[in-house]
Amino acid sequence: MVEIVVSFHSGSGHTRRLAEVFAGELEALGAAVHLADVTSLGDADWLAMRRADGIVFAAPTYMGSISSPFKAFMDASSDIWGSEDGWSGKMAAGMTVGSYASGDKMTSLIQLAVFAAQHGMIWVGVDDIGAPVNPEKEGINEDGYCLGMGATSVRDKAQMIRAGDVTTARRFARRFHAACARWARGG
Amino acid sequence: MVEIVVSFHSGSGHTRRLAEVFAGELEALGAAVHLADVTSLGDADWLAMRRADGIVFAAPTYMGSISSPFKAFMDASSDIWGSEDGWSGKMAAGMTVGSYASGDKMTSLIQLAVFAAQHGMIWVGVDDIGAPVNPEKEGINEDGYCLGMGATSVRDKAQMIRAGDVTTARRFARRFHAACARWARGG
Amino acid sequence: MVEIVVSFHSGSGHTRRLAEVFAGELEALGAAVHLADVTSLGDADWLAMRRADGIVFAAPTYMGSISSPFKAFMDASSDIWGSEDGWSGKMAAGMTVGSYASGDKMTSLIQLAVFAAQHGMIWVGVDDIGAPVNPEKEGINEDGYCLGMGATSVRDKAQMIRAGDVTTARRFARRFHAACARWARGG
Amino acid sequence: MVEIVVSFHSGSGHTRRLAEVFAGELEALGAAVHLADVTSLGDADWLAMRRADGIVFAAPTYMGSISSPFKAFMDASSDIWGSEDGWSGKMAAGMTVGSYASGDKMTSLIQLAVFAAQHGMIWVGVDDIGAPVNPEKEGINEDGYCLGMGATSVRDKAQMIRAGDVTTARRFARRFHAACARWARGG
Numbered sequence: 001m002v003e004i005v006v007s008f009h010s011g012s013g014h015t016r017r018l019a020e021v022f023a024g025e026l027e028a029l030g031a032a033v034h035l036a037d038v039t040s041l042g043d044a045d046w047l048a049m050r051r052a053d054g055i056v057f058a059a060p061t062y063m064g065s066i067s068s069p070f071k072a073f074m075d076a077s078s079d080i081w082g083s084e085d086g087w088s089g090k091m092a093a094g095m096t097v098g099s100y101a102s103g104d105k106m107t108s109l110i111q112l113a114v115f116a117a118q119h120g121m122i123w124v125g126v127d128d129i130g131a132p133v134n135p136e137k138e139g140i141n142e143d144g145y146c147l148g149m150g151a152t153s154v155r156d157k158a159q160m161i162r163a164g165d166v167t168t169a170r171r172f173a174r175r176f177h178a179a180c181a182r183w184a185r186g187g
Numbered sequence: 188m189v190e191i192v193v194s195f196h197s198g199s200g201h202t203r204r205l206a207e208v209f210a211g212e213l214e215a216l217g218a219a220v221h222l223a224d225v226t227s228l229g230d231a232d233w234l235a236m237r238r239a240d241g242i243v244f245a246a247p248t249y250m251g252s253i254s255s256p257f258k259a260f261m262d263a264s265s266d267i268w269g270s271e272d273g274w275s276g277k278m279a280a281g282m283t284v285g286s287y288a289s290g291d292k293m294t295s296l297i298q299l300a301v302f303a304a305q306h307g308m309i310w311v312g313v314d315d316i317g318a319p320v321n322p323e324k325e326g327i328n329e330d331g332y333c334l335g336m337g338a339t340s341v342r343d344k345a346q347m348i349r350a351g352d353v354t355t356a357r358r359f360a361r362r363f364h365a366a367c368a369r370w371a372r373g374g
Numbered sequence: 375m376v377e378i379v380v381s382f383h384s385g386s387g388h389t390r391r392l393a394e395v396f397a398g399e400l401e402a403l404g405a406a407v408h409l410a411d412v413t414s415l416g417d418a419d420w421l422a423m424r425r426a427d428g429i430v431f432a433a434p435t436y437m438g439s440i441s442s443p444f445k446a447f448m449d450a451s452s453d454i455w456g457s458e459d460g461w462s463g464k465m466a467a468g469m470t471v472g473s474y475a476s477g478d479k480m481t482s483l484i485q486l487a488v489f490a491a492q493h494g495m496i497w498v499g500v501d502d503i504g505a506p507v508n509p510e511k512e513g514i515n516e517d518g519y520c521l522g523m524g525a526t527s528v529r530d531k532a533q534m535i536r537a538g539d540v541t542t543a544r545r546f547a548r549r550f551h552a553a554c555a556r557w558a559r560g561g
Numbered sequence: 562m563v564e565i566v567v568s569f570h571s572g573s574g575h576t577r578r579l580a581e582v583f584a585g586e587l588e589a590l591g592a593a594v595h596l597a598d599v600t601s602l603g604d605a606d607w608l609a610m611r612r613a614d615g616i617v618f619a620a621p622t623y624m625g626s627i628s629s630p631f632k633a634f635m636d637a638s639s640d641i642w643g644s645e646d647g648w649s650g651k652m653a654a655g656m657t658v659g660s661y662a663s664g665d666k667m668t669s670l671i672q673l674a675v676f677a678a679q680h681g682m683i684w685v686g687v688d689d690i691g692a693p694v695n696p697e698k699e700g701i702n703e704d705g706y707c708l709g710m711g712a713t714s715v716r717d718k719a720q721m722i723r724a725g726d727v728t729t730a731r732r733f734a735r736r737f738h739a740a741c742a743r744w745a746r747g748g
Contacts, residue, residue, distance in 0.1 A: 062449045064333070064488040071442040078437055082690045089688075100319050100331025102289030107297075107488050110671055113684070114438040114481050117707040120688030122740065123674070127650075127681030129643045132286050143330075144287025146251070146678040179683065186747025251675040255636045258629040265624055269503045276501075294675050297484055300497070301625040301668050304520040307501030309553065310487070314463075314494030316456045333491040366496065373560025438707070473693050474705025476663030481671075506660050506713075517704075518661025520625070 002180045003032045008058040009070040014097045014153040017160035019058045025173035038073035054091030054180040064104035088120030094148035101143045109148040124179045139164020189367045190219045195245040196257040201284045201340040204347035206245045212360035225260035241278035241367040251291035275307030281335035288330045296335040311366045326351020376554045377406045382432040383444040388471045388527040391534035393432045399547035412447035428465030428554040435470045438478035462494030468522035475517045483522040498553045513538020563741045568597045569619040570631040575658045575714040578721035580619045586734035599634035615652035615741040625665035649681030655709035662704045670709040685740045700725020
């Protein structure tokens with residue numbers, strides 16, 4: 001059974017919603033999923049990350065990069081960097097949420113990919129050519145992110161992110177699960 | 188009178204349209220504008236760039252970064268890099284066009300900003316908080332780019348880019364013109 | 375008289391040293407300089423930033439991007455983003471320190487440049503072609519950064535950063551001061 | 562047997578040397594290696610890329626990003642993007658050479674990682690904590706790159722890149738080979 005940690009920070013609930021959608025799809029696929037809110041990490045969370053086949057990093061984009069509470073988690077991970085408890089050789093993926101379709105969320109995804117590379121992780125992107133090129137894929141990766149997932153917040157508190165983002169997150173979860181499973185089988 | 192070069196590469200006409208809108212607004216403001224297609228540069232173009240107060244770089248995003256013909260121009264500029272003919276101390280700005288609202292156009296803008304910094308240029312971004320935060324600014328910087336302008340191509344060959352992109356380009360041209368004029372006055 | 379704020383976070387003193395060298399050179403040039411440790415900002419600091427002609431952002435690179443305490447300051451600045459107290463039209467520059475010559479400090483400089491662009495600031499890079507290309511410039515911008523300054527920490531607690539980094543910081547301060555002065559004169 | 566393509570552009574021989582060192586190590590490990598100079602690609606090269614388990618992208622950094630001849634290859638790959646001949650699910654890695662230790666090579670590695678993500682590839686970084694932190698690893702990943710390999714050119718035409726870069730490239734080749742083999746086994 002594949003073990004995956006979905007680590008996240010959420011300021012107003014949008015990223016939590018995205019993380020939960022992603023985690024829910026992973027569970028439906030049979031993975032052992034651990035949702036970890038980085039603002040209240042305990043030993044069990046760090047242990048889950050140590051055991052995991054893959055870790056997903058999810059946080060809002062504030063002022064053009066990953067939110068400060070999530071960055072505090074990234075900085076704290078330097079304690080295990082390069083150690084036996086480190087994440088070298090694990091699968092990694094990134095997701096971010098902003099109030100705009102575009103722009104600076106890409107900088108956040110780069111930041112997460114570089115962070116994962118520092119830990120020696122293997123990076124899995126979205127690989128879902130979206131709506132403008134494939135009109136039948138309505139709302140799926142509509143903005144055309146590839147390095148990771150970029151979602152856009154909506155004001156409707158029941159929805160939190162666009163319907164297309166929910167679908168994209170589920171498809172991304174399937175891709176990430178398949179990559180983790182394949183990587184585990186080959187190990 | 189402020190002198191500005193708008194250098195561009197355009198594969199299918201979208202970036203040409205964006206460059207022309209930008210250049211047209213500069214002319215309306217009284218600037219001496221030189222449009223330079225980087226696929227056919229001559230001595231007059233390089234001379235115009237040498238004389239200019241500011242240079243704008245505009246190119247499509249292909250496969251996640253600036254198009255290869257524009258990159259060939261960037262590489263060719265290494266001949267004047269750090270020389271008396273170089274661009275140190277000039278104002279610079281960047282624009283790119285893609286078929287998606289988002290994502291990898293940001294990488295292109297970063298690429299252009301780093302390129303300008305290599306030449307010792309001063310970078311002027313968009314500074315136009317867009318529609319999702321200010322609903323009355325319909326279509327203006329709708330996707331929320333700030334480092335430079337990110338436009339989205341449309342299939343209508345008469346329009347080439349979204350109407351909001353045209354408005355955004357004009358506003359960006361006014362900002363860039365004002366910055367070049369202020370910089371020239373202070374020099 | 376040009377007013378400049380040097381905002382910084384320093385975990386172990388290296389970035390503080392860099393910020394102080396930069397600020398010291400600015401003072402020698404006659405600028406009104408305000409050093410602001412972002413972990414203890416008060417009203418006077420925010421007021422100084424509001425009044426300043428230019429703001430310098432300096433922080434260590436931890437795990438491939440700007441340190442979390444500095445990111446907390448960046449996030450807090452969203453309160454003045456786009457407001458009358460905002461930083462639109464001010465000059466900006468960035469500096470970072472890491473334990474390696476290279477690599478992920480570039481990501482931090484990109485992060486700072488994007489942040490400054492979100493605030494509508496004008497970005498001033500290093501413009502100092504360094505030692506490998508100009509051997510007579512021993513130690514100056516030795517690693518070849520251009521978007522901002524990248525310094526490398528040393529273990530000697532009296533020195534904190536390489537001697538060449540100190541020289542580079544002073545030269546960068548002169549460039550930034552000249553840019554702020556020119557911008558102010560033209561305004 | 563693992564099949565790997567090392568695609569490269571080399572302006573003055575430095576990147577060719579890096580690519581050959583990398584390819585030589587792969588061959589010593591038993592991989593079927595195909596070296597592809599992107600300035601003279603034929604059907605056999607594209608077929609090798611189509612068949613490969615992994616593709617390595619190697620090019621010099623010119624003016625802050627990947628050289629224009631290599632970008633022409635990246636642009637040309639849009640013909641197979643998202644098609645049955647595409648590279649989705651293959652392993653990818655990146656290498657670049659510059660005349661400075663640092664700085665803008667990071668932008669090139671980001672550019673390559675984003676490009677690979679567009680193709681749906683899985684990205685493998687360097688994962689080799691280098692000399693400043695581990696003094697016994699003399700010359701190995703001395704500058705501290707993680708997203709990919711950053712080498713520095715030297716003037717000695719017999720050597721082309723630093724001795725430590727040669728060692729780092731061999732270690733990176735072993736890591737990439739192991740990742741491709743594991744991925745193939747799990748598939």
